Amino acid sequence: MKPEHLPLLNTVSPPAAHPDGTRAVVSVTRPDLEADAYVGQLWTVPLDQEKLPRRITRGFRDTAPAFSPDGLVLAFLRADGPSSKAQLCVVEADGGEPQVITDRLLGVETFSWSPDSQRIVFSSREPMAGRYGTAAGIAPEAEEPRLVTTLDYRLNGAGYTRDKPRQLFLVAVPELGGEPDSSVPDSRKVTSFSTDTGPGTFSADGSAVYFTAAPPADTDGLATAIYRLPVTGGEPVAFDLASPARQTIAEVRESRDGRWLFFIARDLGGSGMDFVARNAVLFCVPTGGGVPVPLTDPEMMDVLPPGSGIELRGPDRALVLNNAEGTVELLELGATGEHALLVHGDRAVTAAAWAGGSLFVSFADPSSSGDLAALDDGQLRILTDFSATLRNSTDITVPQEATFDAPDGYPVHGWVLRPAGQGPHPVLLNIHGGPFTQFTVALFDEAQVYVDAGYAVLMCNPRGSAGYGRDHGMAIKGRFGTVDMQDVLAFLDGALAKYAALDAGRLGIMGGSYGGYLTAWTIAHHHRFAAAIVERGFLDPVSFEGAADIGWYFGAGYLGSSDDALANRSPLKLAARVQTPTLVIHSENDLRCPLEQGQRYYAALKREGTEAELLIFPGEDHELSRSGRPRHRRQRFEHILRWWARFLPTPANPGEASSG
CATH class of the missing domain: 3.40.50.1820 (Alpha/Beta hydrolase fold, catalytic domain)
Structure with missing residues (x-):
C-alpha cells in the first residue's frame, strides 16, 4: 500500500437493519484525493447472498442511515460538498428522491426515530447570536470578544463550544410520495443547556426523549447525568439513579419493552475526576428508578470502543462492543443477567443492528478496512467485500x-x-x-x-x-x-x-x-x-x-x-x-x-x-x-x-x- 492508495480505504458505518430483517443499509465512505474530502453513499445489502449489494444514493457524502420503525422511510445525513454541513434527509425505503428536512447553520450531528415513525429527535449546535455567521457581514475576526469563565470551553475538532452548545431538536417527518415539496419543516428546540447534550433517543412508548448532559451546577466536572424530556414540552428531569457514584455517562437507551434503562458509564471515583483507566461499564436500572446494576465487569471489560454505543435486541437485551486484547468483541446482555459472547476472534467489530430476527455486524479485520456480515447460528457470514479493490491493487x-x-x-x-x-x-x-x-x-x-x-x-x-x-x-x-x-x-x-x-x-x-x-x-x-x-x-x-x-x-x-x-x-x-x-x-x-x-x-x-x-x-x-x-x-x-x-x-x- 502506498500513499496514493488512500482512496481505496472504504469504511462502513453502523448498519441500519430493515424491520423485516431482509436487508441492511450502510454508508460506505472513502477519502477522495481529487475532491480533497471524504465522499460516501448508501448501499443496500440483502441478507440473501444470491442478491448483490448495490449503491442506492448518489450524494456527495451520505452517512448514518436509519430505517423508520415501520420500515417505510429511510433517514440519513447528507452533505452536498466538501465544506457543506450535513443535513437530515428522508427517502422512501423502496427508493425515490430524498427530501431534506433540516436547514441547520452548523449541521446535524446525530438523530433517532420515534417508535411511531412520525418524528425524529436530532442534535445540532446552536450558535450564539452574532457568531458563526448568524450576523450578516460580520466575519469571525470581527466578532465580539469571548469572556471565558469555565475550564471546559473548547473541544478538538469543534473549537469553542460554550458559544455553540449541542442541543436537541424535534422535527415531524413529512409524508412522502406526494407532490414534490422543497420546503423544510420547522424544527422545535427542546433543550437549552449551557454545555453539550448527548444524542437523544426515544422511550419505548414515544412519550419522552432520553439524553445525557452535565448537571447545570457542575459544568466544569467530568460527571454527566441522564435526563428525561417529555416530547409534549416542559423541562428535562434528571433521572434518579439512587446511587452516590459520580459517572461519565456516554450512552442511554430504554429497552424495547419499556421496563429497563440501559446506560454505559465510567466511574469517576470519590473525587468525581478519577478518569484514569476507568473501563466503560454497561448498567441496567428499572425505568421506574432504582439502583443501577452493572452487567459487565468493571475491572476486565471496556464496552465503549470509539464510535460505539448501545443497540437493542429483543424486548430486554442490549448489544455492546468490548475492547479485548487487541480485538473488539460483540456482546449480548440481558436486563436480568443473561450474557453471551456473539462475535470474537481476530477482528474488530465496529457496530451491530438487530431487526426481524436478523443480526447484522459491521467489522474490520487484517484484510478489510470495513465490511458487513450477518450472524447465522453463531457464525459470521460475510455479505460484502468493500476492500476487494484495495487487496487487488496492493499486497496486504x-x-x-x-x-x-x-x-x-x-x-x-x-x-x-x-x-x-x-x-x-x-x-x-x-x-x-x-x-x-x-x-x-x-x-x-x-x-x-x-x-x-x-x-x-x-x-x-x-x-x-x-x-x-x-x-x-x-x-x-x-x-x-x-x-x-x-x-x-x-x-x-x-x-x-x-x-x-x-x-x-x-x-x-x-x-x-x-x-x-x-x-x-x-x-x-x-x-x-x-x-x-x-x-x-x-x-x-x-x-x-x-x-x-x-x-x-x-x-x-x-x-x-x-x-x-x-x-x-x-x-x-x-x-x-x-x-x-x-x-x-x-x-x-x-x-x-x-x-x-x-x-x-x-x-x-x-x-x-x-x-x-x-x-x-x-x-x-x-x-x-x-x-x-x-x-x-x-x-x-x-x-x-x-x-x-x-x-x-x-x-x-x-x-x-x-x-x-
Whole structure:
C-alpha cells in the first residue's frame, strides 16, 4: 500500500437493519484525493447472498442511515460538498428522491426515530447570536470578544463550544410520495443547556426523549447525568439513579419493552475526576428508578470502543462492543443477567443492528478496512467485500501476533509486520496514543504503507493500554515513561531476537499523541534509534494544563497536580539529552495537544544542536492521520517516508541520494 492508495480505504458505518430483517443499509465512505474530502453513499445489502449489494444514493457524502420503525422511510445525513454541513434527509425505503428536512447553520450531528415513525429527535449546535455567521457581514475576526469563565470551553475538532452548545431538536417527518415539496419543516428546540447534550433517543412508548448532559451546577466536572424530556414540552428531569457514584455517562437507551434503562458509564471515583483507566461499564436500572446494576465487569471489560454505543435486541437485551486484547468483541446482555459472547476472534467489530430476527455486524479485520456480515447460528457470514479493490491493487501484509516478556516478567502483547524478502529489514517501533486505547488486528493503513516501503513494523499494547483489564491500564498512573517504556522496548528486543529478518542495527521509533510523548521520552533515555518521529505529542505537561482542551484535568489525573509532578515527567525538560534526529509533526488547529507543544519541543532540540525538522499542517486538528483532508494525509505519508529514507533507506524507499 502506498500513499496514493488512500482512496481505496472504504469504511462502513453502523448498519441500519430493515424491520423485516431482509436487508441492511450502510454508508460506505472513502477519502477522495481529487475532491480533497471524504465522499460516501448508501448501499443496500440483502441478507440473501444470491442478491448483490448495490449503491442506492448518489450524494456527495451520505452517512448514518436509519430505517423508520415501520420500515417505510429511510433517514440519513447528507452533505452536498466538501465544506457543506450535513443535513437530515428522508427517502422512501423502496427508493425515490430524498427530501431534506433540516436547514441547520452548523449541521446535524446525530438523530433517532420515534417508535411511531412520525418524528425524529436530532442534535445540532446552536450558535450564539452574532457568531458563526448568524450576523450578516460580520466575519469571525470581527466578532465580539469571548469572556471565558469555565475550564471546559473548547473541544478538538469543534473549537469553542460554550458559544455553540449541542442541543436537541424535534422535527415531524413529512409524508412522502406526494407532490414534490422543497420546503423544510420547522424544527422545535427542546433543550437549552449551557454545555453539550448527548444524542437523544426515544422511550419505548414515544412519550419522552432520553439524553445525557452535565448537571447545570457542575459544568466544569467530568460527571454527566441522564435526563428525561417529555416530547409534549416542559423541562428535562434528571433521572434518579439512587446511587452516590459520580459517572461519565456516554450512552442511554430504554429497552424495547419499556421496563429497563440501559446506560454505559465510567466511574469517576470519590473525587468525581478519577478518569484514569476507568473501563466503560454497561448498567441496567428499572425505568421506574432504582439502583443501577452493572452487567459487565468493571475491572476486565471496556464496552465503549470509539464510535460505539448501545443497540437493542429483543424486548430486554442490549448489544455492546468490548475492547479485548487487541480485538473488539460483540456482546449480548440481558436486563436480568443473561450474557453471551456473539462475535470474537481476530477482528474488530465496529457496530451491530438487530431487526426481524436478523443480526447484522459491521467489522474490520487484517484484510478489510470495513465490511458487513450477518450472524447465522453463531457464525459470521460475510455479505460484502468493500476492500476487494484495495487487496487487488496492493499486497496486504497480515500482522503476526506475538507476546514478549518485559524485564519484570510482564507479558507484552502485540503484532509484527514484515516485508517480503529475507531482509534484513530496518525496523519501525510504532507507539499508539491514548494511552488508554489499543492497537487492534484491524487493517491499519499506517503499518501497510511502511511495510510496502520496506520496513518491519512493530505495534504493541504496553501497560497503560485498554483491553487488558483495569490493572493494566492503571500501571502508569503517576509514572509515565517507566513500565510503558520498558514494555515497548521489550517488545522490540523480543522481536529482534525471534525474527532474523529484522535488522537490529537499523531502528526507528515513532508515535502520536501519548505515543509522541513516549517516543520523545524514550529517545531522551536511549540512543539506539537512527531517527524518530514525534507526532501531535503531549510534550510539556506544564503548559498543556492551560492550553489543551483536556489540559485542566488530564495531566493532573495521570501525573499529579503539583508543578514538580508535571515537570518531572516532561519530555521537553529532557530535550538536552536527545541525540536522535527527530521529525516533529503537528497540526495548526490541534486543541488536544496544541501546536505549542510541538513548537517548543522542536525549538529545544534545535537549541541543543540536535538534528530536527518541524512539519506543520494548516487547518488540521488532532485527527489528521485518521480523518484529515485526504491530500494532507497523503502528504503526511510522503514526508514520513522521506524522513525514513534519509536515515533508514531501503530498496523500496531509497531517498533522493540513494536513487541518484
